[in-house]
Amino acid sequence: MFEMETEFRRLPGVDKILASERLTRLAEVYPHDLLVDLARKQLECERRSVAGGRAASAFDKIVAVIVNRVRALESPGLRPVVNATGVILHTNLGRAPLSGEAVAAMEAVARDYSSLEFDLDSGTRGSRQVHIESLLCQLTGAEAALVVNNNASAVLLGLSALARRKEVIVSRGEAVEIGGSFRIPDVMRQSGSKLIEVGTTNCTYIADYEEAITPRTAALMRVHSSNFKVVGFTQAVDIEGLAELGQRNDLTVFDDLGSGCFLDATVYGLAPEPMVQQSVAAGVGLICFSGDKLVGGPQAGIMVGKKKLIDKLKKHPLARAVRIDKIRLAGLAATLLHYLKGEATGKIPIWRMISASVEEIAQRAEVWAEASGGSSQVVDGESMVGGGSLPGSTLPTRLVAIGEGKVKGKALAQRLARELRRNESFPVIGRISDDVLLLDPRSVLPEEDKIMIQALKGLVAESKSG
Numbered sequence: 272m273f274e275m276e277t278e279f280r281r282l283p284g285v286d287k288i289l290a291s292e293r294l295t296r297l298a299e300v301y302p303h304d305l306l307v308d309l310a311r312k313q314l315e316c317e318r319r320s321v322a323g324g325r326a327a328s329a330f331d332k333i334v335a336v337i338v339n340r341v342r343a344l345e346s347p348g349l350r351p352v353v354n355a356t357g358v359i360l361h362t363n364l365g366r367a368p369l370s371g372e373a374v375a376a377m378e379a380v381a382r383d384y385s386s387l388e389f390d391l392d393s394g395t396r397g398s399r400q401v402h403i404e405s406l407l408c409q410l411t412g413a414e415a416a417l418v419v420n421n422n423a424s425a426v427l428l429g430l431s432a433l434a435r436r437k438e439v440i441v442s443r444g445e446a447v448e449i450g451g452s453f454r455i456p457d458v459m460r461q462s463g464s465k466l467i468e469v470g471t472t473n474c475t476y477i478a479d480y481e482e483a484i485t486p487r488t489a490a491l492m493r494v495h496s497s498n499f500k501v502v503g504f505t506q507a508v509d510i511e512g513l514a515e516l517g518q519r520n521d522l523t524v525f526d527d528l529g530s531g532c533f534l535d536a537t538v539y540g541l542a543p544e545p546m547v548q549q550s551v552a553a554g555v556g557l558i559c560f561s562g563d564k565l566v567g568g569p570q571a572g573i574m575v576g577k578k579k580l581i582d583k584l585k586k587h588p589l590a591r592a593v594r595i596d597k598i599r600l601a602g603l604a605a606t607l608l609h610y611l612k613g614e615a616t617g618k619i620p621i622w623r624m625i626s627a628s629v630e631e632i633a634q635r636a637e638v639w640a641e642a643s644g645g646s647s648q649v650v651d652g653e654s655m656v657g658g659g660s661l662p663g664s665t666l667p668t669r670l671v672a673i674g675e676g677k678v679k680g681k682a683l684a685q686r687l688a689r690e691l692r693r694n695e696s697f698p699v700i701g702r703i704s705d706d707v708l709l710l711d712p713r714s715v716l717p718e719e720d721k722i723m724i725q726a727l728k729g730l731v732a733e734s735k736s737g
């Protein structure tokens with residue numbers, strides 16, 4: 272019979288827990304106070320549980336829970352994974368993986384002091400932006416540049432500095448949500464500027480912008496519809512037309528490109544993605560885009576444009592609040608240098624993935640399929656760029672399909688996906704479609720094939736034993 276008093280008495284004291292063999296071993300590495308704290312918390316849980324009418328846990332179980340708590344603190348949840356989903360810019364998986372050169376540059380400034388805001392020639396204070404500004408101007412043809420924390424903060428800074436208490440004209444089809452609750456109307460409100468929507472969801476003409484211009488207008492804004500596509504009867508104003516209207520009316524034109532592509536995406540069979548150079552050439556005053564989408568660098572918000580406007584942004588109080596750190600600055604500079612050297616498709620991981628041929632991917636898929644031991648097939652499929660880039664645009668690929676034709680389709684696919692996520696050395700993430708687990712070599716760099724092969728062999732062993 273359950274006797275609450277007896278159960279309470281069965282609970283060990285903190286000293287007894289600390290004297291257990293497993294905790295004595297942990298005490299060689301961790302301070303006494305930490306272990307006492309964890310033991311007390313666990314005993315508190317136990318007391319609540321007993322008070323709720325449950326039996327006290329066995330001594331070994333209590334010790335095991337405490338040891339697991341310590342293990343969980345040791346291995347943080349943020350760890351590298353293999354992205355076999357076929358979505359190249361997967362926001363949940365950290366968007367762009369970086370080139371070896373970018374990683375080396377980041378490691379170097381992380382390890383040592385750096386000339387971040389120090390002019391080595393004069394020995395006086397410098398600006399953290401000079402390192403990156405000349406690179407960006409050279410690449411895009413812009414007069415000036417500024418790099419901040421991410422593109423969302425670039426949009427907020429741009430609007431706050433240039434359009435506070437004024438009106439900004441945006442096409443109704445572009446007053447959008449980018450995801451992660453970043454909505455253009457909300458950002459506008461936050462910046463203190465007033466959104467004036469013109470046109471309709473599917474069609475906006477230059478005359479719509481023109482008619483909405485008043486003495487309170489500060490800017491004409493374009494927001495690239497980066498995560499959806501309006502198809503059918505549509506009409507949008509091109510950036511050249513908008514830039515021209517801005518010049519004629521002495522208004523700032525602000526272009527939120529989202530992805531910010533430096534290369535011509537159509538060369539790789541993708542839908543046309545607006546290029547940064549094109550907006551600069553059109554005479555747009557301020558252009559902003561992410562560092563970790565199609566640029567393929569670390570998280571950053573990149574702003575390029577007219578010097579007069581960029582200077583205003585640099586002096587705005589928000590600029591300090593959204594400034595970029597030295598490590599990502601170094602990684603971004605190394606990434607931009609790949610473009611300048613003309614080696615972007617060979618060096619920048621996401622461009623290596625985008626430009627990989629189907630033949631090359633097919634060969635790797637065959638090797639993967641072989642490792643998974645006859646339970647899989649290589650099939651045609653499509654990879655996506657993702658990450659709010661090139662909506663609706665896909666690349667042909669070859670996929671390894673596992674679990675097709677089995678009786679327990681759905682349950683099996685989910686079990687296999689879980690096994691791969693639990694892969695000890697490197698979790699592998701696939702995607703499930705029509706109850707089949709699909710693995711796409713396109714979003715996995717060839718250097719990681721050995722991890723995939725080891726994981727797939729483990730999967731076979733697991734299903735034989737289980």
Ligand SMILES: *Cc1c(COP(=O)(O)O)cnc(C)c1O
Nearest residue numbers: 421422423449495497529561659
């Ligand atoms: C992705 C995106 C943003 C937000 O960029 P982050 O770098 O994620 O902050 C803003 N605007 C557009 C059009 C985007 O596509």
